[in-house]
Amino acid sequence: MKAMDFALQAALDERALSHLYRKRLTHAGPQKPFLQVGGEPLLAFCSNDYLGLAADPQVVSALTKAAHEYGCGGGASHLVCGHSQAHHQLEEELAEFTGRERALLFSNGYMANMGVITALTHASDAIFQDKLNHASLIDGGLLSRAKFNRYPHLNYDLLEKRLMQSEANRKLVVSDGVFSMDGDTADINCLSHVCQSHNAWLMIDDAHGFGCLGENGGGVSELYGASQENVPILIGTLGKAFGTSGAFVVGSNALIETLIQFARTYIYTTSLSPAIAEATRVSLSLIQTEGWRRQQLRALIAYFKNGCQALNLPLMPSSTPIQPLHVGCSQQALKISDALRKKGMLVTAIRPPTVPDGQSRLRVTLTALHDFTHLDQLLDALSDLGSLFVEPMEREL
Numbered sequence: 256m257k258a259m260d261f262a263l264q265a266a267l268d269e270r271a272l273s274h275l276y277r278k279r280l281t282h283a284g285p286q287k288p289f290l291q292v293g294g295e296p297l298l299a300f301c302s303n304d305y306l307g308l309a310a311d312p313q314v315v316s317a318l319t320k321a322a323h324e325y326g327c328g329g330g331a332s333h334l335v336c337g338h339s340q341a342h343h344q345l346e347e348e349l350a351e352f353t354g355r356e357r358a359l360l361f362s363n364g365y366m367a368n369m370g371v372i373t374a375l376t377h378a379s380d381a382i383f384q385d386k387l388n389h390a391s392l393i394d395g396g397l398l399s400r401a402k403f404n405r406y407p408h409l410n411y412d413l414l415e416k417r418l419m420q421s422e423a424n425r426k427l428v429v430s431d432g433v434f435s436m437d438g439d440t441a442d443i444n445c446l447s448h449v450c451q452s453h454n455a456w457l458m459i460d461d462a463h464g465f466g467c468l469g470e471n472g473g474g475v476s477e478l479y480g481a482s483q484e485n486v487p488i489l490i491g492t493l494g495k496a497f498g499t500s501g502a503f504v505v506g507s508n509a510l511i512e513t514l515i516q517f518a519r520t521y522i523y524t525t526s527l528s529p530a531i532a533e534a535t536r537v538s539l540s541l542i543q544t545e546g547w548r549r550q551q552l553r554a555l556i557a558y559f560k561n562g563c564q565a566l567n568l569p570l571m572p573s574s575t576p577i578q579p580l581h582v583g584c585s586q587q588a589l590k591i592s593d594a595l596r597k598k599g600m601l602v603t604a605i606r607p608p609t610v611p612d613g614q615s616r617l618r619v620t621l622t623a624l625h626d627f628t629h630l631d632q633l634l635d636a637l638s639d640l641g642s643l644f645v646e647p648m649e650r651e652l
Contacts, residue, residue: 273585274584274585274586274589274606275585275606275607275608280292280601281293285309285310286302286304286307286309286310286498287310287624288622288624288625288629290601292601295599296599297596297599297600297601298599298600298601298629298632298633299600299601300600300601300602300619300620300621300625300633301601301602301603301618301619301620302620302622303463303494303495303496303620304495304496304498304622304624305463305466305467305495305496305552305576305620305621305622305623306466306467306472306496306497306498306541306542306545306548306549306552306622306623307498307548307622307623307624308496308497308498308499308538308541308542309498309499310498311498311538311541313537313541314498314499314534314537314538314541315534316537317533317534317536317537318499318530318531318533318534320533321341321529321530321532321533321534322530324530324533325339325341325528325529325530325533326529326530327528327530328525328528329525329526329527329528329529330525330526331525331526332522332523332524332525332526333360333515333521333526334515334522337525337526338526339526339529339532340529341529341530341532341533341536342360342526342527342529342532344532344536345358345360345532345533345535345536345539346358346359346360346503348536348539349491349503349505349539350505352473352539352543353473353476353489353491353505354473354476354482354483355483355489355505355506355507356483356506356507356508356511357505357506357507357508357510357511358503358504358505358511359503359504359505359511359514359515359521360501360502360503360526360527360532361501361502361503361504361520361521361527362501362502362520362524362525362526362527363492363494363500363501363502364391364460364462364490364492364494364502365390365391365394366502366520366521366524367391367490367492367502367503367504367520368389368391368392368394368395368460368490369391369394369395369398369520370395370514370518370519370520370521371395371458371488371490371504371514371518372392372395372396372398372399372427372429372458373395373398373399373518373519373520374513374514374517374518374519375425375427375456375488375513376399376400376401376425376427377399377400377401377424377425378400378401379401379423379424379425380399380401380402380423380424380425380426380427381401381402381403381404381421381423381425381426381427382396382399382401382402382403382404382427382428382429383404383405383406383414383417383418383426383427383428383429383455384396384403384404384405384406384428384429384430385405385406385408385409385429385430385431385434385441386405386406386407386408387408387431387434387436387437388405388429388430388431388434388460389431389435389460389462390609391460392429392431392460393405395429396429401423401425401427402421402423404417404421408434408437409439409441409442411442411445411446411449414428414446414449415449415452415453418449418450418453418455419453425456426453426454426455426456427455427456427458428446428449428450428455428456428457428458429458429460430446430457430458430459430460431459431460431461431462431463432459432460432461432462432463432464432474432475432476433461433462433463433464433467433468433474433475433575433577434463435462435463435577436577436579436605436609436610436616436618437571437573437577437579438571438572438573438574438575438576438577438578438579439571439572439573439575440464440468440475440478440574440575441459441475442479443459443475443476443478443479443481443485443486444479444480444481444485446459447481447485447486456487456488457485457486457487457488458487458488458489458490459475459476459486459488459489459490460490461474461475461476461489461490461491462490462491462492462495462502463495463496463575463576463577464478464575465491465492465495465496465497465542466495466496466497466542466549467496467549467552467575467576468575470546471542471543471546472496472542472543472549474491476489483505483506483507487506487507487510488504488506488510489504489505489506490502490503490504491503491505493531493535493538496542497535497538497539497542498538499531499534499535499538500527500531501527501531501532501535547623548623549623551623552576552621552622552623555576555621555623555625555626555627555630556574556575556576556578556621558627558630559578559619559621559630559633559634560578562630562631562634563578563580563634563637566634566637566638566641567641568580568637568641568644569581569582569644571616576620576621576622577618577619577620578619578620578621579605579616579617579618579619580616580617580619580637580644581614581616582604582615582616582617582644583613583614583615584613584615585604585606585607585615587615587643587644588604588605588606588615588616588617589604589606590643591604591617591640591643591644592604592617594640594643595617595633595636595637595640598636598639599632600632600633600636602617602618602619602633603617603618604616604617605617605618619633
């Protein structure tokens with residue numbers, strides 16, 4: 256055991272020396288613009304609760320009421336006795352919301368992505384993924400045993416060339432809808448055209464698009480007017496704009512039945528809490544009926560982008576609530592993040608391996624509960640720290 260601990264500690268020490276060591280932040284209270292950290296209120300710009308629904312009184316009330324009705328846990332897997340009426344109704348409502356035939360709930364987005372990819376592909380198949388896809392998509396591709404290809408970010412010309420060269424039985428193209436660390440979006444229409452031209456299946460993980468994009472919050476599919484035929488495999492998570500937890504897949508009846516039969520991460524795990532499912536039904540309704548949340552987000556995004564431009568800050572191109580400020584080296588990103596915390600603000604430094612070497616950044620995320628005075632505070636602080644964005648030369652380890 257001592258030898259094991261010695262080897263593990265050596266790897267930990269190396270990570271710390273590379274400025275890549277991560278520490279958990281413990282806070283008290285609900286997800287709100289101000290988080291209580293060690294008794295200190297910090298203005299947070301790092302939550303994915305984009306619409307401010309995680310602590311919404313209507314969602315909380317639904318959760319509380321459902322816990323009294325169903326209890327806390329699902330009790331078993333969906334295929335044993337864990338599939339409640341709450342789960343079933345949520346699936347039907349998600350299918351209607353997305354304009355798809357059926358929906359299937361998963362315990363979380365990581366399990367949904369890995370389950371779908373490994374259920375649909377085998378050793379004789381090929382998978383094509385955007386270089387900046389989420390880790391869960393990459394891991395699903397690696398576990399599938401299919402031939403695994405990664406094309407440069409948003410380079411659909413090269414993707415098409417690789418599809419033309421492939422002789423695989425099944426060809427699955429996988430992309431994020433909104434890229435979680437860059438905030439930019441995939442061109443769904445272009446991807447759909449390329450896939451249909453080369454008899455490939457298209458899978459979109461729209462974890463960061465649902466709720467935020469589209470007139471009704473339908474995400475990138477609504478934004479691009481993409482039907483089930485255009486995007487036959489569509490994934491969403493419930494822990495971001497929905498404000499609860501879990502994930503879902505929507506598509507054809509044949510797709511959903513295939514996943515029920517073959518997706519190991521669905522078959523062999525306890526179902527999502529039915530109380531969470533009931534709370535999500537309310538958040539789904541609010542996403543559709545309370546358009547002011549998206550309007551507020553759009554106004555905040557425009558305000559922040561204009562403010563960064565006026566300060567000549569290195570803001571990466573994004574029209575979503577994810578607004579990354581490019582820094583470069585990990586040490587400098589940590590330095591700016593720490594300086595912001597001393598000013599009462601919480602902005603996370605994102606470093607490799609989450610992003611490529613030399614592309615560390617501050618990932619600013621906005622929510623519908625922020626207001627313009629919050630952004631003024633952040634912009635004032637960033638203005639004071641502007642010189643720190645001119646990075647010293649440092650080789651990423």
